[in-house]
Amino acid sequence: MLNNIGLPGLLLIAVVVLVLFGRGKISALMGEVGKGITSFKKGIAEGNKELEDESKSVDTARDVTPAEEQDKV
Template sequence: MLNNIGLPGLLLIAVIVLVLFGRGKVSSLMGEVGKGITAFKKGVNDGKDEIEADRAADQRPVRDVTPQADKDRA
């Protein structure tokens, strides 16, 4: 149903929204959308950093503390 909106349809929708809500409301709404996108990107990057830190912690070398290793050192 909405596959064939096109540029004229989008412009008509934009004009109707602007008339209904006014320039100030639309401007503040777009500012809030921008802040939301920024917060989402920050959350994704923080999650990615946390996953990389967990992987780095899992890849630490493990010491061999078996009794056989202690006998070889002596």
């Protein structure tokens, strides 16, 4: 259905949206979208850093078997 829009169709849609909403609202909306993308990227970077820090702190597996059971084995 939307496979044949092309450049003239996209330009027409952009002009109609600009006329309906005005330059100010579109500018504000794009600013909020930019802030959202920046926040998302920051969250991804913090998550990756947290995972790296966690993997560095866990070097080896620890034996958590109670001392009583270790004597039996």
